[in-house]
Amino acid sequence: MKFNFKENLNRLNQWRMQKISNRNFLILLSFVVGIIGGLAAAILKGLTHFIASTLQDDVQWEYKYLFYLIFPLIGIFLSVLYVRKFIKSKSLDHGITPILYAISRKSSRIDVHNVYSQIITAALTVGFGGSSGLEAPIAYSGSAIGSNTGRFFGLQYKEVTLLLACGAAAGISGAFNSPLAGMIFAIEILLSEFSIPVFIPLLISAALASVVSRVLYSEPLFHTTVSDWEVEALFFYLLLAAIVGLFTIYFARISTSVKNWFGKISNPYNKVWLSGISLGILIFIFPALYGEGYLAIQQILDGNFDSIVKNSLFSDYRNMGWVVLCYTVLVIFAKSIAALFTINGGGNGGVFGPSLVIGGLIGFAFAYGLNLTGLVQLNVPNFVMAGMAAALSGIMHAPLTGMFLIAEITGGYTLMVPLMLVASISYLINRAVMKHSIYTKVLADSGDLISYEDKDRTVLSMMKLRYILENNFIILRPNETPLDRQTEIIHSKRNIFPIVDLKGKFLGLIYSEKLFSILLREEEGIEKTFEQLAQKPNDIIKDKENMEIVMSKMNRDDVWILPVVDDENHYLGFVSKSSVFNKYRALLMRQGKYLE
Structure with a gap:
């Protein structure tokens, strides 16, 4: 069947x-x-x-x-x-x-x-x-x-x-x-x-x-009444973008630290206990951390500014503006830790949603705090939405996504100009310090990131070493001599011979020019074993290395071919520039036929 x-x-x-x-x-x-x-x-x-x-x-x-x-x-x-x-x-x-x-x-x-x-x-x-x-x-x-x-x-x-x-x-x-x-x-x-x-x-x-x-499932993510933005508030939108941009740098760095910390814990259930208990403590202090956090944002958009403190240990002080402000700032940092602990502790989720919540809370704290001074009167919901767009843009390095997403889910197309500005500035600030986003940094560090800014690196990253590995070479044993294998050496179409022991371990190599000189008695060594005659290669390629590293090794020593071994030094074959160029050409042809 x-x-x-x-x-x-x-x-x-x-x-x-x-x-x-x-x-x-x-x-x-x-x-x-x-x-x-x-x-x-x-x-x-x-x-x-x-x-x-x-x-x-x-x-x-x-x-x-x-x-x-x-x-x-x-x-x-x-x-x-x-x-x-x-x-x-x-x-x-x-x-x-x-x-x-x-x-x-x-x-x-x-x-x-x-x-x-x-x-x-x-x-x-x-x-x-x-x-x-x-x-x-x-x-x-x-x-x-x-x-x-x-x-x-x-x-x-x-x-x-x-x-x-x-x-x-x-x-x-x-x-x-x-x-x-x-x-x-x-x-x-x-x-x-x-x-x-x-x-x-x-x-x-x-x-x-x-x-x-x-x-x-027709329930909207957010619903709010959006009012037009004021030109007089433009400076404050720019200031908010700078603050959010700096916070996204902090978030990216703490994300790496938390991930490395949890990576040292081998037992998955120990991660569960650590993250679960930590989350319980954080939620006890900051109830707004429970779940996605969108409910807290929606209540702020509805004008219930003290809702962030509701049901917390400080609920009796929710009528005091400075308490609400300070508590919100603490929630922002706590949300960062809570989200990263949830994800790295074994739970499934992403930083997409937490980015929106964190950005919205920063926008709220910024506008609400300035309003408390009595010097200005900013539209708090507008700054909440602007903060969400700025955070998403900076953390994900995706200013267009941040801008259009907030405009769509809130119906806030009247805020398009502020959203464009805050998304761009937050992205530029984060990009100035963090070359790669929170999603691409790990891949960039390991050489696994596709970048269309560099076509050659992109095509190389698509290659897999096992598909260009050449293994049609005559293998010489360490205890043999040139006379023992002279017929095969003379008729070989390859000019390089790997020397491998019976366990498959790579010991070295020898070129045909040297072997012919020995067989013709132009130099000594006719009675020497291949183990004695073995030459050390310029470099060795590990089977798990990416093609960018392979090419860098070849270009560094100006060599055309290098041996490939596994982690235990077992011989696997050779990789040559010819095979790389042929595969490169094939990939370009495949891309050229795309969507014909």
């Missing part, structure tokens, strides 16, 4: 390639990916809010609020338990970084279980009060939908990548009911090289996902 299915699928693909061009077929698939992506977004939002409302509203018990302190721990534990019991790899990637890694290093292949695993673990994490967002998981789930749809129909790398981006756009669009922001997110974060053929499928997927999500 399995054989028949594959055979019929191959026949379908052959018929499709004859009758339908790649461009038209991708448009058809973008409809499919958009509908499924919108459905996934609606399921995730509905499941998360079902868990949250059940715990908060349906369960009636006098002391249930005390359990809010351990609910995040339970949610993270269930997420880790699910991964350990039901996912074969025993690990679940989260965030946008693994999507970028899949594009650059895994031919845009994402395991199919991410379609549902991201939804299940994110709903458990956030539904039980984990302080992270749903947007990164749904983008990951959507990417998995697009990736596996392309693979199912046997499409090539660039086409699968486009469908992956369509899925991510559908996920963001469905999560926020913002098709324009979803499309721009995919272009700005995942597809740095924009073209019109890319634009159309993304637009279709994002639009359909928004329609499906709105039909199945």
Whole structure:
């Protein structure tokens, strides 16, 4: 049955390639990916809010609020338990970084279980009060939908990548009911090289996902009455952008520190206890940290400025403006820690949502604090929205996404000019210090980041060493002599010979010029063993090194060919510049045929 299915699928693909061009077929698939992506977004939002409302509203018990302190721990534990019991790899990637890694290093292949695993673990994490967002998981789930749809129909790398981006756009669009922001997110974060053929499928997927999500789950993320901005407040918008930009630098650096700290803990359940207990303590002090945090932003947009202190240890002082201001500043820093602990402790979520909350709270604290002085009277909701756009822009290095997302989800298109300014300035400040975003820094450090600013590095990053490895060389044993192998040496079409022992360990190499000189008695060594004659190579390539490192080693020593070994020094073959150039040319040709 399995054989028949594959055979019929191959026949379908052959018929499709004859009758339908790649461009038209991708448009058809973008409809499919958009509908499924919108459905996934609606399921995730509905499941998360079902868990949250059940715990908060349906369960009636006098002391249930005390359990809010351990609910995040339970949610993270269930997420880790699910991964350990039901996912074969025993690990679940989260965030946008693994999507970028899949594009650059895994031919845009994402395991199919991410379609549902991201939804299940994110709903458990956030539904039980984990302080992270749903947007990164749904983008990951959507990417998995697009990736596996392309693979199912046997499409090539660039086409699968486009469908992956369509899925991510559908996920963001469905999560926020913002098709324009979803499309721009995919272009700005995942597809740095924009073209019109890319634009159309993304637009279709994002639009359909928004329609499906709105039909199945119509509750808006934010609702507010937006008033026009005042020119006199322009200086304060610029000042807010600078403050948020500096904070995004702090957030990026503390993110790296927290990730490295949790990375030293090998037992996943120890991470659960550490993050869960820490979250419980933080939520006890700052109840606004429970869950996504969007409720706190919505209450501020509604004009309930003291709501941030409500139900906290300082609720009796909520009528004192300076208490509200100081408490909000503490919540901003606490939210940063809570989100990073949730994500690194085993829960599933991303920094997309926390970025919005943090930016909104900074905007609120800024405007509310200045209003307390009596010197100015700023429109607080406008600055909340501007802060959200600035934070998203700086942390993600995505000013267009930040600008259009806030305009769409709040209906605040009248604020477009301030949003443009704050998003740009925050991005420029962060970029001046942090060359790479929070998503791309890890990939850049490991050499796995695709950059369209450098075409050569981009193509090199797409190559895999195992596909250009040459191993049709005559292997010489260390105890043999040139006379023992003279026939094979003379008739070899290669001018280099690896010397490998019986255990497969690489000992060195010897060039044909030296062997011919020895065999012709032009120099001594006819009775010496190859172990004695072995020459040390200029350098050695490890099988896990990326192609950029390989080329740098070749160029540094001006050599044409180098041996490749594994971590235990077992001989695997050679890599040459000829094989690299041939693969480079093949990749360029494949890109040239894209979407013909």
